[in-house]
Amino acid sequence: MKILRMLLPGLVMLLVLSLVNFYIGIHLWVLIKDVIPEFSAAAYWTVFIIIAFAYMIGMVPWPQAVKPAARFFKVVGSYYLACMEFAIIVLPLTDLLYWVLGLMGFDRTLFIPEAGAALILLLAVFLIWGSRNAWSTVVRNHPIRIHKTAGSSAPLTVAVASDLHLGNIVGNRHLGRMVREINSMQPDIIGRGCAGRQH
Structure with a gap:
């Protein structure tokens, strides 16, 4: 019973993480299918799942020989976590906009590729800007007089x-x-x- 109480929070967190990633993955899949209809679903979901859980894969205590690969997975996973935070904010808003446009009678034929391109461009700007800030040391001087x-x-x-x-x-x-x-x-x-x- 004690083991179950210890495992339950982890299982709940894993379930929530899986549902969030599925929500993100479905949206990306819809965009890819709209742009590249012949793209393989099996290949897409395999790559997506590996990337989505890359951080957890990298945290596994791998043998010393594959430590560089584990480090690579951690880096990929860290960037994906930033993408996931971005997606959690913008995708519900995008879905809401899609629904409102439908209610108002607008033609939504080009909505998926146009909205997808806009979100990917915005995400790229945020990632580049954030990475630059993270790697740049900012120096500020504050003279203080004590009387x-x-x-x-x-x-x-x-x-x-x-x-x-x-x-x-x-x-x-x-x-x-x-x-x-x-x-x-x-x-x-x-x-x-x-x-x-x-x-």
Whole structure:
């Protein structure tokens, strides 16, 4: 009974994740079938399922020999999670728009390819913009004057790093660049803010 109580939340989460991915997968399949009618359903769903669960596949404790492949799956899965968040927001709105246009008597013949192209373009912009922001160290200087003596009038340079999001996409290379940037400031004190969730 105790084992069941431990497994139940995981099974519920897996069921919800599967339903969400099915909802996304159906929409993408409808778009692909509209653009490429001869595309194989078996090939599509095989690739889609692998990508949708890539992060979980990468989290499996694989032997050392296949660790690079596991890392690849984690990166793919991390990007897919961003796509999934985007899809959860925009697809219900797109469905609602499709339904409203039908009620108003509009011709929806070109709705699927046009809406699909617009959403894919928007997603690409968000992914490129987000990746650029994640890999770019942003430096902001905030001079602070304290109107009381502390035994010395020498100014102090305090460096604080926050919102790092270190994980599968943003890794040691980005961290190395950031450390070099901080060292170039020659700070007297180094602190760390909230690191945020991993990606």
